[in-house]
Amino acid sequence: MVIDQESHVGSDGRDRVAAMSLSTSGGIRRWSPLQTAVQLMFCVASLLIAKVAYAGADLEILTSEIAGMAEKSATPGSPHGIALDMLDAIGDEAGLSVSYHFLPWLRAQKMVQYRPGTLIAPLTRTSERESHYLWITHLYDYHQVLLTMAPNRPPATIAEAANQRIGVLRSSAGVDLLEKLGVHYQAGETETMNALKLAAGRIDVWMVPDVVALPSLRHAKLDPGKFLVGGTVGATGSIYLAASPAFDPALAGRLRDAAARAAHKKKLQAIQQRYQLRSE
Template sequence: MSRIKCVLEGRTKALSRLCLVLPMLIVCSAYAAPLTIELHILDAPPLTFVDDPKGHGIVGDVAVAAMAKAGYAVQLHILPWARSQKHVSEQRNHLIAPLSRTPEREDRFTWIASVMPMERAFFTLDRPVSSFAEARQTFRKIGVGLGSAQQEILRTEGFSDDQIYPLAIGDNPAQMLLMGRIDAWFNGVPESRYIWPKVSKRKLLMSPVNSSADLYLACSRRCSPKMVEKLRAAIESLRASGEIQRIHDRYLPQ
């Protein structure tokens, strides 16, 4: 009897200690730090800013707001854009924005949600072209962002590798156009219109919009379905509340 009593007393004490510890674990869990997720962006104003007092740009601010709403902390990463895409596609649960959903990229990423549409056109200093066909016949060198969807689009439209001139994303293509090193700049309309006044006072001529594709918040191919669901819901909530439009208008006033 004494042995049984001793065992029971030992178990009772263990259970008592467990009962004391469990509430502490629950409280700690409730106040645990949010899971930190890597978000890869690039310096492509006004879509994304790497270092600007106003914020991270239209798509950058939407991505960060969606992550906070979904309960995630953000760790920003900035790499050359082609390397960022390769890195994110090969990892697990890494995010990237803004990314155009193109056929070449379709199977390399998990596409969470569209943030905004992106129209693209040819920009020149002399005369604008009206179509891809005319551009193929007219331009010897067309500047595009290195690793951008613009490269893929021109290849798909039949432009030769000699015509496509990849340059570091940012104001580099605008500077090359101003110096006459390229004949045209094929790029997103909001980005080009934002960058050009900071480069020159010369009039920038724009062709009709030749291509349009939405910009997405995307994830690695191997991505948690729960995280995708939470972020997708967060972006749709931001859209429904008008917050995405307010962020857009802060960087690009009507």
């Protein structure tokens, strides 16, 4: 949709463009000079807050709350999850401090592309995303699995589930996979929400990374014994630490070297074992 802006000529003879926005009814609403000033002040304040929040950290990493991968602390302390624990280990190895900024996942993915000094994790590397990011280092792998609520038999393949209501995390690699396969789905804001929807009968099948399923059920205070695991979907997914394509190449190299040292010292493997993932 194209929105035309009305041009006005001021007393000094110069064109002035009226500030406009879309109203909730779909029409065009002009902003008064005061409203425009307030909006600008809000944007500037947001940028200043973000700058202050990360002024003390060497690395700013955008993330989103994903059970088992990246979780806010319930009590004072550092965020945790397999991805964040690995990033802490890599930061320690590089001698760099790390700060995490939790955002809705789609917003984090968009924001990092336009902030050259910012990183993002845990991000699945896919062909659709390949050119939009600098892929700094591989963290771990996972598989998409199909879950149902007992006694419903879980599908062994995605083809078996094609006519059922499938829940998946919004803006995730799972969405890209289902769209590529031409399978309809319902997107949930969090995996915990998808678990609750499955328990309530609002979806029939939940497609979720294997490392995320159990922590999500626990977060939702659901009994894992009441859920059945079926087949896997697609190829193995690979989780990365990524950044804007304009990220400092020297710093990217420093992080890759630190990740290699952490792996050589078995630090990353120990974290994998703690989260009960396969160690390659």
